[in-house]
Amino acid sequence: MAVGLKPVLEKHLGWEAATLGAAVVGLAVDAKGEVYVLDADSRLKVFDAKGAYLRTIMPYPAGLAKERLESMGQLEVDGGRIPVVYSAHYGTFHPLMSGLKKRTMAFSPKGHLLMTTGVGTKEEHGMPRNLAALAPDGGAPEGMRFLGPRIREAINYLGGDGERQTIWFDHLAFSPDGEWIYLNQAGDSKRFKRLHGVVRLKWTDPMPAEPFVGKAEPGADDEHFSDPQGIAVDKAGRLYVCDRGNGRVAVFSADGKRLGQFAVETPEQVAVGPAGGEIYVLSRDKDQRGRGKPETTLRKFSPWPAASGAEPGKVEPKELAKLALKNVELMAVDPAAKPARLWLATSGGWGGPSSVLPVEDRGGSLEAGKSITNLNGLEQPQDLAVDPARDAWSSASRTRSSSRGAISRSTWPAAR
Helix, strand or coil: CCCCCCCCCCCCCCCCCCECCCCEEEEEECCCCCEEEEECCCCEEEECCCCCEEEEEECCCCCCCHHHHHHHCEEEECCEEEECCCECCCCECCCCCCCCCEECCEECCCCCEEEECCCCCCCCCCCCEEEEEECCCCCCCCCCCCEEEEEECCCCCCCCCCCCCCEEEEEEEECCCCCCEEEEEEEEECCECCCEEEEEECCCCCCCCCCCEEECCCCCCCCCCCCEEEEEECCCCCEEEEEHHHCEEEEECCCCCEEEEEECCCEEEEEECCCCCCEEEEEECCCCCCCCCCEEEEEEECCCHHHHCCCCCCCCCCEEEEEEEECEEEEEECCCCCCCEEEEEEECCCCCCEEEEEEEECCCCEEECCCCCECCCCCEEEEEEEECCCCEEEEEEEECCCCCCEEEEEEEECCC
């Protein structure tokens, strides 16, 4: 730099808000219909109901109040605040948020977003796991810490690949009053013994040792589940559990009494329409690692019969519509949309790009819309080269369009 010159930011090149840098591992919709998309590199972006980008809340915005960020860890240097970088590989400013696996995230009726922390990487293995809470603008919710109850202690695994390659899918739901949290850790790990049931706890409670419904071991009778997956709670407080291994969705009252069940092939995720009580079930192949493009089916069922006065267990919900798509990884229902709308996150298979798209409920049919994500921007820029003679620059960016570790290069005119 010549004496007297001062660098001033003019613009960002290669930035496209709707370009995701990694696979989608979390999806949720708030009471206003805003869509929250979490990727495997610990970035959480928010889009409006029409798919327009609004903001990024992970990493958190720099202008948040000090008390909203203290529980995430900050350093004070020369009177200023700078974030703690917990993972150099992922660049995470939030503790325990590296090595993220698939999860259903849930919004509390009080307005904050609940999620689970990561499982670590080959460099950060054996991490403890917690529930975590974020406000819609980033940072910890008012009066809460970012990290909540411990849901798994550190497993002291030293050496090797940690749990980076394990199959894992966390499922969360809230009771209608926001007091109870339902959790199912569907992990397939040699060093983690999963429960074949759903636990229930409050934000201030320790992790319970026994399931609220189901048992520690698998089974096929009314007291057991086999490979339980997705969970949901309706406005009456009924709990829905995808009993994937037994090909059914089981339904329980708010106090844990089994009300009945209905048959669904390989159910993985479930959601309930907040207004009419329609039940949406996503069926997916048991291999969750995304190799290839397995068929997935979204089915719409009529509300649980007790909601319309029928005797539970005597009349099962009726299938009203279905939609077959390739490799749907996650789904979330929009509580604000009328008619009902769901959002899906799909994957291009092993190494392929993710997309997020709406699905409109047309009554007797489910209609998929256009993806709100794209590949127009740099995904993970790593290197930079500038050519002053041609007034151009080039950046290397990791991509998943072909094989792992592939490199793509894009060139733009340099910013003057």
